[in-house]
Amino acid sequence: MKTYIRSSSCISPQKTFRNEDFLIDIVEYTGPRLSTIEPDYKEFIDPKLIRRMSHVIKMGVAAAKDCLNQAEVEMPGAIVTGTALGCLEDTVGFMTRMVEQNEELLNPTAFIQSTHNTVAAQVALMLKCHGYNNTFVHKGISFESALLDAIMLLREQEADSILVGGTEEMVDVSFRILTRLGLYRRWPTSNLELLSTEAKGSIGGEGAAFFPLTDKTSKDNLAELSAIKTLYNINDIEGGITKFLAENNLKPGDIDLVITGKNGDLKNDAVYKQLGSSIFKDSNISNYKHLSGEYSTSSSFALWMAANIIKKEIIPQTVIEKQIDNKSPKKVLIYNHYLHKYHSLMLVSAI
Amino acid sequence: MRLLNIMSSSVYIAGVGVISGIGNNVAEHLRAFEQGQAGMGAITMLNTIHQGELPVAEVKLSNDELVAMTGLPPNTSRTALLSLVAAHEALNDAAIPDFKSLRTGFVSANTVGGMDKSEGFFVDFLADNNKGKLRNIFDHECGSKTEIVADKLGISDYMTTINTACSSSANAIFYGARLIKNDLLDVVIAGGTDALTKFTLNGFNTLMILDKQFCKPFDEHREGLNLGEGAGYLVLVSEKVAQTLTKPVYCKLSGYNNSNDAYHQTASSPDGTGSYLAMKGALEKSGLKPSDIDYINLHGTGTPNNDSAEGTAVKRLFDPNYPPMSSTKSFTGHTLGASGGIEAVFSVLAIKHGIIYPNLRFETRMSELPFEPETKFQKGQHINNVMSNSFGFGGNCTSLIFSRA
Numbered sequence: 238m239k240t241y242i243r244s245s246s247c248i249s250p251q252k253t254f255r256n257e258d259f260l261i262d263i264v265e266y267t268g269p270r271l272s273t274i275e276p277d278y279k280e281f282i283d284p285k286l287i288r289r290m291s292h293v294i295k296m297g298v299a300a301a302k303d304c305l306n307q308a309e310v311e312m313p314g315a316i317v318t319g320t321a322l323g324c325l326e327d328t329v330g331f332m333t334r335m336v337e338q339n340e341e342l343l344n345p346t347a348f349i350q351s352t353h354n355t356v357a358a359q360v361a362l363m364l365k366c367h368g369y370n371n372t373f374v375h376k377g378i379s380f381e382s383a384l385l386d387a388i389m390l391l392r393e394q395e396a397d398s399i400l401v402g403g404t405e406e407m408v409d410v411s412f413r414i415l416t417r418l419g420l421y422r423r424w425p426t427s428n429l430e431l432l433s434t435e436a437k438g439s440i441g442g443e444g445a446a447f448f449p450l451t452d453k454t455s456k457d458n459l460a461e462l463s464a465i466k467t468l469y470n471i472n473d474i475e476g477g478i479t480k481f482l483a484e485n486n487l488k489p490g491d492i493d494l495v496i497t498g499k500n501g502d503l504k505n506d507a508v509y510k511q512l513g514s515s516i517f518k519d520s521n522i523s524n525y526k527h528l529s530g531e532y533s534t535s536s537s538f539a540l541w542m543a544a545n546i547i548k549k550e551i552i553p554q555t556v557i558e559k560q561i562d563n564k565s566p567k568k569v570l571i572y573n574h575y576l577h578k579y580h581s582l583m584l585v586s587a588i
Numbered sequence: 589m590r591l592l593n594i595m596s597s598s599v600y601i602a603g604v605g606v607i608s609g610i611g612n613n614v615a616e617h618l619r620a621f622e623q624g625q626a627g628m629g630a631i632t633m634l635n636t637i638h639q640g641e642l643p644v645a646e647v648k649l650s651n652d653e654l655v656a657m658t659g660l661p662p663n664t665s666r667t668a669l670l671s672l673v674a675a676h677e678a679l680n681d682a683a684i685p686d687f688k689s690l691r692t693g694f695v696s697a698n699t700v701g702g703m704d705k706s707e708g709f710f711v712d713f714l715a716d717n718n719k720g721k722l723r724n725i726f727d728h729e730c731g732s733k734t735e736i737v738a739d740k741l742g743i744s745d746y747m748t749t750i751n752t753a754c755s756s757s758a759n760a761i762f763y764g765a766r767l768i769k770n771d772l773l774d775v776v777i778a779g780g781t782d783a784l785t786k787f788t789l790n791g792f793n794t795l796m797i798l799d800k801q802f803c804k805p806f807d808e809h810r811e812g813l814n815l816g817e818g819a820g821y822l823v824l825v826s827e828k829v830a831q832t833l834t835k836p837v838y839c840k841l842s843g844y845n846n847s848n849d850a851y852h853q854t855a856s857s858p859d860g861t862g863s864y865l866a867m868k869g870a871l872e873k874s875g876l877k878p879s880d881i882d883y884i885n886l887h888g889t890g891t892p893n894n895d896s897a898e899g900t901a902v903k904r905l906f907d908p909n910y911p912p913m914s915s916t917k918s919f920t921g922h923t924l925g926a927s928g929g930i931e932a933v934f935s936v937l938a939i940k941h942g943i944i945y946p947n948l949r950f951e952t953r954m955s956e957l958p959f960e961p962e963t964k965f966q967k968g969q970h971i972n973n974v975m976s977n978s979f980g981f982g983g984n985c986t987s988l989i990f991s992r993a
Contacts, residue, residue: 348790352980370846376731
């Protein structure tokens with residue numbers, strides 16, 4: 238059984254949402270925090286509801302609806318999302334008022350929208366979708382866990398169309414705390430030069446990317462999600478990747494394009510560099526975090542990019558790190574790691 | 589060939605572990621049930637203005653005591669401490685030979701991560717954004733709690749965390765079972781954990797669904813829920829591993845379903861659509877009829893809305909032959925992300941010891957329902973199939989069915 242990506246929708250700090258152009262007109266940021274470019278949410282959400290929705294709910298619902306429209310799926314059989322930190326705006330909002338008002342006269346809206354499953358729930362509510370609904374919240378592999386769930390559901394024949402998404406929002410409080418934890422650059426850096434200037438720290442980002450997955454073949458499918466694997470605390474990542482490829486009857490040389498999770502932080506990027514001079518010495522290499530910023534479910538942006546590279550047969554200039562040949566990629570490997578602890582591998586192929 | 593395998597292979601329960609307001613392990617829970625001892629009382633561990641006003645079911649161990657029991661660092665979130673106690677008990681109970689040589693996983697649920705530590709951090713942080721000890725916030729994420737416990741248990745092949753509010757750990761359990769059915773893992777410890785926090789206490793309080801007295805699930809005069817805390821885990825094993833065990837398995841997970849009410853972010857639909865679909869789907873998955881169910885462990889929070897919707901759904905599915913049923917939240921309080929795991933442990937023990945749990949403080953049958961919950965503790969009953977319900981915010985409804993192996 239194969240898993241196909243029927244369509245994709247991505248809200249990000251770049252012009253990725255409902256844009257015919259594919260990463261051509263790139264938005265430059267000079268600070269360490271990238272915020273999403275907001276679509277007109279009224280097209281997707283009842284204006285009365287918009288006012289009460291936090292940023293991540295709006296992003297998630299709009300991206301979910303948009304990709305379903307593209308794929309002409311009225312009702313998915315299941316909805317599965319991934320988010321590490323969930324609905325931060327509402328969590329922080331409720332907590333702030335709880336402290337400031339000494340636990341008195343609190344409004345429940347922020348609390349009831351603060352649970353991590355709110356995006357998946359709101360999508361279900363809008364579609365009146367009574368099917369399977371799940372949300373994974375495991376750090377840097379939240380989105381990958383959701384994908385694995387969806388692949389298993391297809392294999393189990395529980396549904397033939399499954400909506401999967403990754404979402405994350407950055408709010409002032411999380412940006413401040415993550416800055417104090419040393420995750421971001423201390424000096425102004427253009428995101429366009431992030432990966433060529435070696436320093437400590439990356440840039441923060443946010444976004445939402447959704448995909449209807451199916452086991453049904455169609456010429457309209459974007460790509461095949463051939464395999465996915467997550468590895469925990471592994472020392473020999475080279476061996477881990479080689480084994481993953483072998484499990485899929487591939488060698489490193491069979492990969493037409495490697496998309497890495499390079500984020501501009503010296504320590505973070507060391508492993509990607511090492512792979513670029515070993516197993517992927519002769520491979521085309523691209524990166525994406527200078528466009529999306531770093532966040533726990535940024536691999537959903539990478540999957541959006543990989544599927545579109547395959548479908549459109551174009552590697553956008555802005556993502557290219559190393560170009561060995563000009564063939565249009567048929568086999569793309571996404572390798573991302575989260576603080577060297579969680580490693581995620583996704584294999585995306587032409588249909 | 590492969591699909592056939594997925595459909596037909598069974599997943600067995602080889603071990604159980606639980607901690608809640610009525611006990612720190614399985615034996616203490618069985619004793620509390622037999623003696624009708626509820627875990628609710630005054631708030632002693634949270635520094636909140638609701639102390640003395642709202643009853644909660646606290647685990648009767650301080651963080652220091654839990655640290656001493658688990659060997660985790662002193663500053664560890666209570667959510668992880670509770671998780672490790674129960675997960676460790678479950679794993680020891682299963683006593684799987686050659687555990688290290690198997691493909692093992694840990695699938696855990698929680699709803700607010702390290703909130704117990706973060707809310708302390710936040711007070712200082714709000715006053716000055718440069719203040720607040722980072723060690724109290726850096727592992728706030730839900731996934732961190734799972735990771736801390738998995739590391740301690742020596743599980744590294746696979747771990748993940750689920751948060752679908754109050755149905756979280758029921759979803760964790762059947763996700764774990766599916767990882768085994770899909771032949772990705774041999775053994776999965778699955779369930780969930782949640783500690784009491786000011787955040788959730790105040791959240792539920794704003795919804796005006798907390799009972800100022802001890803809760804009365806499925807009673808006509810019920811006024812809301814009591815919050816609780818704890819953790820509950822099952823050790824799930826494949827058929828192959830089950831054959832290597834030195835003692836009999838408890839039972840198998842025969843059915844499961846996750847359906848969405850798609851009605852409202854927090855309220856259940858009047859006819860309990862989501863709960864009905866979850867129970868019906870779990871029955872279909874198990875190949876059982878409603879009349880095969882010997883006991884239902886209800887979600888039964890004690891809020892007017894939940895019990896009415898769940899009761900209506902039970903009526904739609906089971907009328908006119910109702911199996912014995914009860915809400916053990918009348919003992920443990922509502923342990924949120926842990927409740928599905930804790931109640932799965934109770935369901936498994938119901939099959940093993942033939943127990944029907946009493947629904948404490950029940951007095952008056954709900955006017956719209958033709959049935960009422962069990963009020964007497966019974967053991968030595970012949971129980972083959974138990975259904976366990978867990979419903980949450982976001983319309984997330986999950987039912988599990990455990991069956992004699």
